[in-house]
Amino acid sequence: DAGITQSPRYKITETGRQVTLMCHQTWSHSYMFWYRQDLGHGLRLIYYSAAADITDKGEVPDGYVVSRSKTENFPLTLESATRSQTSVYFCASSDSLQVPPKTQYFGPGTRLLVL
Amino acid sequence: GIQVEQSPPDLILQEGANSTLRCNFSDSVNNLQWFHQNPWGQLINLFYIPSGTKQNGRLSATTVATERYSLLYISSSQTTDSGVYFCAVGMNYGGSQGNLIFGKGTKLSVKP
Numbered sequence: 001d002a003g004i005t006q007s008p009r010y011k012i013t014e015t016g017r018q019v020t021l022m023c024h025q026t027w028s029h030s031y032m033f034w035y036r037q038d039l040g041h042g043l044r045l046i047y048y049s050a051a052a053d054i055t056d057k058g059e060v061p062d063g064y065v066v067s068r069s070k071t072e073n074f075p076l077t078l079e080s081a082t083r084s085q086t087s088v089y090f091c092a093s094s095d096s097l098q099v100p101p102k103t104q105y106f107g108p109g110t111r112l113l114v115l
Numbered sequence: 116g117i118q119v120e121q122s123p124p125d126l127i128l129q130e131g132a133n134s135t136l137r138c139n140f141s142d143s144v145n146n147l148q149w150f151h152q153n154p155w156g157q158l159i160n161l162f163y164i165p166s167g168t169k170q171n172g173r174l175s176a177t178t179v180a181t182e183r184y185s186l187l188y189i190s191s192s193q194t195t196d197s198g199v200y201f202c203a204v205g206m207n208y209g210g211s212q213g214n215l216i217f218g219k220g221t222k223l224s225v226k227p
Contacts, residue, residue: 104203
């Protein structure tokens with residue numbers, strides 16, 4: 001029972017390249033989230049999804065694309081990576097049926113470096 | 116949007132000491148969570164506490180929603196408590212879940 005996993009854990013890419021970060025959860029949680037963590041900013045929400053095929057923008061969505069064709073997967077794509085997207089990316093999930101409800105559980109993170 | 120302020124930004128403790136971390140927020144919320152990020156980067160949910168008081172071992176938390184603050188208490192601190200503590204708040208409407216806004220965290224270092 002892996003819970004919530006992210007891949008890759010580390011990624012180096014170049015400016016202008018497309019990069020996809022994967023997130024997979026085994027709990028069948030309805031909600032999934034993508035955050036980025038930068039020094040001085042804490043965690044900021046990029047996109048979230050309330051269910052399969054339902055996604056919505058968070059605080060910092062520009063330059064990112066998400067999809068959710070299956071409940072358990074929530075990939076995040078950087079269509080044309082920029083240096084400002086160098087960050088640590090966290091995926092999280094939660095479910096209103098949890099006790100306590102709406103607690104968010106985080107993956108281990110992906111460290112992305114854009115050169 | 117909702118502003119979240121955490122204090123102090125940095126805290127150094129000797130092992131065995133107690134501490135109180137504070138989270139102030141600027142608007143009404145019905146979702147408040149405390150997280151611990153360990154030195155390896157893993158984020159762990161500590162409490163879901165939009166109001167009231169909860170305890171889990173040496174940790175406890177109190178949220179006074181009417182006064183827009185929450186406190187996280189750490190008693191008899193251990194070196195494994197080191198890391199960054201985040202407060203996150205949000206509003207949930209009906210069965211849906213609103214976004215969580217994170218504070219910038221309190222970095223705790225516990226010395227042996």
